Amino acid sequence: MYRITIFLFLLLSYSSSLFAQASFDPKEGDRIIYLGNSLMENEQQYGFLEYLISSNHPEKHLSFRNLGWSGDTVFGEARSYYTSPPGPFDLLISQIRATRADWAFLAYGTVEAQNGSKGLDEFEQGLSRLLDSLEAMDTRALIISTIPQLLMNGAEQSDQHLSNLKAYNQSMSRIAAERNLAFIDVYGPIEREQSADIWESNRVHLNQNGYLLFTQTMGEEMGLQLYPSDILINIKTNTLTSDHQAELLAADPGNGQLQFALNGSVLPHLNAQTLFQGPKISIQGLKKGYYQLFMDGQLLAVADHRTWNDGLFIDLSSAGKQMLDLIREKDQIYFQQYRPQNRTYILGFRSYEQGRHKAGLESLDALIFWLDGKINRSKDLKEQLFTLEPLR
Numbered sequence: 145m146y147r148i149t150i151f152l153f154l155l156l157s158y159s160s161s162l163f164a165q166a167s168f169d170p171k172e173g174d175r176i177i178y179l180g181n182s183l184m185e186n187e188q189q190y191g192f193l194e195y196l197i198s199s200n201h202p203e204k205h206l207s208f209r210n211l212g213w214s215g216d217t218v219f220g221e222a223r224s225y226y227t228s229p230p231g232p233f234d235l236l237i238s239q240i241r242a243t244r245a246d247w248a249f250l251a252y253g254t255v256e257a258q259n260g261s262k263g264l265d266e267f268e269q270g271l272s273r274l275l276d277s278l279e280a281m282d283t284r285a286l287i288i289s290t291i292p293q294l295l296m297n298g299a300e301q302s303d304q305h306l307s308n309l310k311a312y313n314q315s316m317s318r319i320a321a322e323r324n325l326a327f328i329d330v331y332g333p334i335e336r337e338q339s340a341d342i343w344e345s346n347r348v349h350l351n352q353n354g355y356l357l358f359t360q361t362m363g364e365e366m367g368l369q370l371y372p373s374d375i376l377i378n379i380k381t382n383t384l385t386s387d388h389q390a391e392l393l394a395a396d397p398g399n400g401q402l403q404f405a406l407n408g409s410v411l412p413h414l415n416a417q418t419l420f421q422g423p424k425i426s427i428q429g430l431k432k433g434y435y436q437l438f439m440d441g442q443l444l445a446v447a448d449h450r451t452w453n454d455g456l457f458i459d460l461s462s463a464g465k466q467m468l469d470l471i472r473e474k475d476q477i478y479f480q481q482y483r484p485q486n487r488t489y490i491l492g493f494r495s496y497e498q499g500r501h502k503a504g505l506e507s508l509d510a511l512i513f514w515l516d517g518k519i520n521r522s523k524d525l526k527e528q529l530f531t532l533e534p535l536r
Contacts (some may be wrong), residue, residue: 186349192468
């Protein structure tokens with residue numbers, strides 16, 4: 145009975161934290177950083193999380209920096225490339241302070257869980273110290289759970305590792321609840337997709353589909369819009385219904401012609417099949433025949449009246465691809481600055497040999513800030529004019 149009571153307490157505390165999350169509401173000009181192990185570091189290859197957050201806040205200028213480091217812990221142990229002060233944790237804090245971050249996404253626990261139950265107390269102390277440091281810098285934290293991992297050295301060890309990961313997730317959830325911080329559970333949704341193609345060949349790291357699932361799960365937990373709203377037009381009644389700021393400009397049911405406009409905030413959403421997905425447009429009341437849809441004079445789609453009645457997803461991938469390419473370019477350049485390949489010779493204990501190149505790394509700031517500006521300007525799309533005409 146005693147064990148059942150403890151289990152119920154842990155289960156309720158873990159579940160309740162998911163429903164009592166602190167809100168994520170970045171303000172104009174906010175700086176957001178990613179901290180943690182390879183789960184965060186590898187995200188820079190895709191840029192999906194920044195894309196999702198940015199596209200949900202098109203009116204705000206936001207900046208993102210990825211400080212993830214493969215194999216890192218709450219003690220910053222993977223950053224121990226100095227042989228004299230600062231130590232790994234102090235170096236981690238100095239790197240965070242340099243970003244002047246307003247928000248920090250923390251993804252730890254995977255490496256620490258390899259120590260099992262005997263390392264849990266030390267992990268909790270390290271996480272609390274890191275959270276205290278962030279609070280002292282006025283940086284709000286969101287804690288992300290581990291993801292499930294299938295070790296390649298036997299089912300028994302894999303089962304034990306998964307059990308350890310869940311225990312560390314429960315610990316992080318409890319600490320987040322005590323501090324009124326958001327705890328984002330990505331473990332459960334990814335665990336339910338074990339059979340899907342979401343893994344690299346090592347079954348430890350996520351592939352592109354895995355990071356799409358990771359990002360969508362993060363978005364759901366943060367209350368972000370994941371899918372574009374439908375646009376429903378009835379050409380006979382001259383009406384348009386949509387959550388977007390859309391306006392029906394003209395409708396001629398006799399000739400099967402209409403015009404409508406969308407404001408500049410409609411960016412395509414991330415989709416596993418096509419990567420980008422625009423809003424679904426349904427046009428009711430058309431006479432029998434085929435109709436073509438143009439956006440700013442460019443042909444988007446041709447379909448018959450039945451298909452338009454059911455609705456078509458329109459292709460806005462060019463705008464989405466432009467923004468995502470800029471995010472990835474910015475992340476790559478920042479990585480080169482923050483993690484130079486020969487950092488020991490430029491920033492570390494042998495900087496007396498190549499330290500003169502530090503100025504070259506600092507000069508990359510201008511390029512990174514310029515890319516920040518381009519990313520934010522790419523969210524501010526001009527009004528898009530759509531025209532439907534019969535195909536004669």
